[in-house]
Amino acid sequence: MALTLSPVLAGAVFSGVPSSCLRRSAISSLHPPQRHSSTTNRTVRASLRLGPLIWPWDKVKVGPLSVSPMGFGTWAWGNQLLWGYQESMDMVLQDAFNLALKNGINFFDTADSYGTGRLNGQSEKLLGKFISEFPGPMNVTENVVIATKFAAYPWRLTPGQFVNACKSSLDRLQVDKIGIGQLHWSTANYAPLQEKALWDGLVAMYEKDLVQAVGVSNYGPKQLIKIHDYLTTRGVPLCSAQVQFSLLSMGPEQMELKQVCDSLGIRVIAYSPLGLGMLTGKYNTSTLPRGPRALLFRQILPGLAPLLSFLRRIAQARGKTMSQVAINWCICKGTIPIPGIKSVKHVEENLGSLGWRLNSDEILELESAAQASTKKMVQNIFQTA
């Protein structure tokens, strides 16, 4: 009998919320290390005849912050249940982090709930350790922007509790100030009375100067407008909205959220841009990842044939990989994708998503292929309207 996963269970397991220097020559030649003058960039671009380009060191604004046009996600760093994390992986993760930093990536997403069981907070801890041990110039680490997320635990009911949560994250990250403090999810769907406490928590962190900017995650357009308006009355700018956004998750809700964000000057951060790995092309029904992802992939992958075959065709025609095309699509849609990485190879490959752009025909064809696919990603159970 085939095992099936209910959408709610799948949404919970795959929601990214708790259920409880190596530098490779290939990359260095394409992405020379830090401190590039714009003249150097122009020269490199001209010689490669690429354009219009976005390089990791061509930063984009998120509120007051300047970040690379793609960040990296660190949900897997500490998560044994879904991602098979082991502490023996830490050196590889550190190599991956160093490689990213040396090649201009300065944006990393984490959460205070990342890390399962006794490893809770491990993702933040590892980021803190890797930043402090980075074997490169100080100005590189000074420009790192960490976006962490604060879980809407039922016992976090006062601004003081959020301030304390923020101080614990600062300790784990070994920094004085967090780049973006984000609410991990809204409680509007199941505990609406708690919602205001979350909003006041963000205000308190901002007023105490513990975060440079504030953002939300898993907020739909309606709830986003509400929090935006509330924060405005409190004098706190909302800089970002993180949402599941990919070729597998590009429904009307995502597009409406993007429009609302554009009209309010809020950046959309695209999480799970590779559909948890399904858009990389390396999985099919006979080659599945270990752990609970296999259950989900077994259900979804057979319905993705039109999209995956078109993704493969574009990738081949462009000399790119399917992951690079999928990430580039998110950038073309005006979002900042944060693919999850856990190896040097992931970083190397995902860096190749930058420096070029899909053309409008390719984008349209990819989207039609996505629409023609009978399966989509399950949505986060905490996602609001």
Ligand SMILES: NC(=O)c1ccc[n+]([C@@H]2O[C@H](COP(=O)([O-])OP(=O)(O)OC[C@H]3O[C@@H](n4cnc5c(N)ncnc54)[C@H](OP(=O)(O)O)[C@@H]3O)[C@@H](O)[C@H]2O)c1
């Ligand atoms: N706000 C939220 O509620 C929320 C929810 C989910 C995620 N997020 C954030 O978004 C980040 C990214 O999302 P995600 O990790 O869920 O999914 P994702 O980015 O869609 O997929 C990441 C996985 O794909 C595989 N991969 C990555 N690059 C690859 C490459 N170049 N080639 C082949 N495989 C590659 C890796 O897993 P394998 O090699 O094992 O296949 C990796 O762990 C998270 O780390 C987290 O920071 C936030």
